[in-house]
Amino acid sequence: MLELRIARRIGALELRVELTLDREAALIAGPNGAGKSTLLRLLLGVLRPETGRIALEGRTLFDAAAAIDLAVEERELGYLPQDYALFPHLDVMGNATFGLARLPRRERLRRAGEWLEKLGVGHLARRFPAGLSGGERQRVALARSLARNPRALLLDEPFAALDPIARRELRGSMRSWLQEWRLPALIVSHDSADAVLADRIAVMEHGQLVQQDTLEELRRAPASAFVAGFVSATPDSA
Amino acid sequence: MRLRAASAWGAAQLFASALLGLFLLLPVVALFAGSSWDDFSSGLRNPLLLPALRLSLLTTGSSLALVVGLGSLVAWRVARNPGRASRWMEAITQLPAVIPPAVAGVGLLLAFGRRGLFGGWLDRHGIALAFTTPAVILAEAFVSAPFFVQAAIAAFRRLDENLLVVARTLGASPFRTFARVGLPLAAPGLAAGAAMSWARAVGEFGATLFFAGNMTGRTQTMPLAIYTAMESDLHAAQALSLVMVLLAFALLFILRRLAPGGALPGTELPGA
């Protein structure tokens, strides 16, 4: 369970979000500049909220009142930035084992290898990121994050870097993975087609959540013009 | 009318190239010409050569280690932590580049000489700094530091921040992120900066002469040996100069191999 209730002012943007995810995926939608990526940075610990609290599986990651602020590397969050950020100087196995440095070598290779296989990119273990397609890179990045057994996943525009065919293909895979893993997941996207991945959609505008509900509810009673436009563009979940 | 202006412009460029090219080449060519092989080899046997070569390699190696060791940490901090303190630090590291070497030598002496600001304290504790081999290392480090630090700051700035954030989410401490992701990816830029820094240190003359003196075996680096050889053995001066020119050519070759274009993909900022 991921609970967050945080606020932070950044320049002209006043961000205030309250959200609870119980082993479900939420799509964070909104126009440019709404603060979606900022929200992720606040969760990751790269940016510090001014007030509020973040808790994950009973662990407090941040609490302004109690002066708790865990370092990024202690939060056990899996993160996929927009371009997947694979380490170009390491091969696929090197990338996948990066987060497992505490384990003995054999265990490291086994665990990373397992995840790479599970995501269908085990055969690429010796290849370098530069030679991989967008879809392959995404899977390697996922394997890399998941090998650490994170307690929540944060995905920033996961398909923006892909061509439409790869996009459709991976969206399908992602949907079944998310349903299989049952991790709290936050997916930031401006693409309404990604709504199929999530159990819930949270729409941000100007740093605030304007509506948070299932796709059907958003369609039935959109809270703003943007929401209305967003859900009308959304294809019906297959 | 247009045609005449165009060819006059073309001619001016050609003329400038010829003039500048000749001017820059002539002294180097003169070093190679103007002496027979016998003169050159007798010059190579001058007793000043080996101690100077050994000292230059030892001191520039040490000063490079100092500059790279400290400079990498400083550059990382400045590049990844923008703010007023970083801006000041960056300006401080640029200082030696705008100070004439002789002035640097005087400054070093006033700071670390026996009668100097800090040197007085050192002297009372039995530590002599001026006119010793460590003084050479300090003088070289002083004048060459900006070249490495500037290049390192630029190289670290070019890193994609996402790579560093992801590394942290994968459990890497800030140090491990620096050592396992930042350093390797910035390595080509760092290496080029180190090469420039080393070149500056090898050629350092003024600051060394003033702060470290000119004693064979102890503080007489290659440039100082050439200066001294001019007093007694011109062929030795020529031979030493040729050795340094060859070193310079080698360095130029290395630098061109490390120039941008050797950067790894992923070190450019998104959108680049």
Place this chain on the structure above:
Amino acid sequence: MLRLPCAGLVLALAFSAHAGTRKEVVVFAAASLREAFTEMGRRFEAAHPEAKIALNLAGSEELRAQVENGAPADVFASADQKHMAALVEARLAQEPRTFARNEPVLVVPKGNPAAIGGLKDLPQARRIVVGVPEVPIGAYTLRILDAASQEFGGDFRAKVEARVVSRELNVRQVLTKVVLGEADAAIVYRTDAATAKEKVEVIAIPPALNVLAEYPIAVLTRAREPGLAREFVELVLSPAGREVLAVHGFLPGSVE
């Protein structure tokens, strides 16, 4: 990348450890003593196998400044009394003894392009090089020119100085300019001229107008090897030492 600083550290340590095999006696000597003291050092090392002589040759004023600024040294041999006196005054040197004297002479490039017949003709040289006034040879030169002005006319020194194109930091650099043909005339010590005898011609300066350079030597108070330093000074003052100096053209330290 981390290997580089480590390697450098190892190098630096190795380098500092290297000096430990023989005891090093550091001798700061005026540039004109180059050949004589190199020979002197060899003899000393032969007689004292546990010692190694490290020579620092430069203009006397430069050496004195280095000592004043804390340069580690054991012995100082100057080309005039002034710089030694300054160090004695500052309690950096003790008990100086004059061990040699030297005769300034006029030198011209081989072939004598300016056709200088004697000191009197000096103003007709187009390019003259001298030492800076702070360096012994420079100071002696000025005294010679002043004496010459008494003899040849009050503006003699001014006329000569009008022809000076460069002032050098030690006597060997003065000599080099003549050897290279960059100067038509200069004043150096007779011993220096002897080191370049194929390339220069020597013209004596009239003894009445000339000054004899006096070379004092002393052990420095902050010497790291005071015992060996004293023995080196003793060697210089001994008959064997005096012989080495005489071979190189130096005059004895005192009139005997």
